[in-house]
Structures are given as structure tokens and as C-alpha cells.
Amino acid sequence: MADGADLLDFQLRAVGITLEREYRFHPSRLWRLDLASLPERLAVEVEGGVFTGGRHIRGTGFTRDCEKYAELAILGWRLIRVTTDQVRDGVALGWIERALQPHRLGGVR
Secondary structure (H helix, E strand, O other): OOOHHHHHHHHHHHOOOOOEEEEOOOOOOOOOEEEEEOOOOEEEEEEOOOOOOOHHHOHHHHHHHHHHHHHHHHOOOEEEEEEHHHHHOOHHHHHHHHHOOHHHOOOOO
């Protein structure tokens, strides 16, 4: 697999879940989501380079991610952020499966 998003997409498809890849969610910005479930407005971002000083943990990249994720929330999306290690060990798949369960949509009652 080329990266964490590819591996997660493979895992999701193996259990019958198909999410949109590289979905452009914002009307005027070029931001894309690694994976997205449009009906549920669930966004999944695989954060790479967590332990190697990657873009997502350095000042400018982190600040830009904060802006992107704030706009995502303003537009009514739920976001699950995962690391590549969480994809590899199956934790990310479990979170997504739970988030997509029908009784979870709309919050706890």
C-alpha cells in the first residue's frame, strides 16, 4: 500500500464500506478529505509523519490543519483523525465502523 489512506480504503472495502477518496468539501477552498462519507458527513483524515516530524505536526502545517478542520466543522461535518499506525493496527477501521452505525447518527439519546 502506498500510504495510510490507501490501506484504510482497502480495509474499509474489505468490510463492505466505500468512502469517497480525496473529496473536496469546501465551496471555495481546494481542501480535500482523505476519505469521506457524504450522507453521514463523516470525514476521515490520515495524519502521516507523526513520529518523523511530518507536515501535520510542524507549526505551519498544524495551523493550516486547524483552519481546515474548523471550516469542516462549521459546514456540519464530523471528523475522525487517525495516524498510519492506527490504520495498520485496525483501530481506525473500528472507529469508522462505530461512527457509521445508524444508532450513532444524531448523537446519544
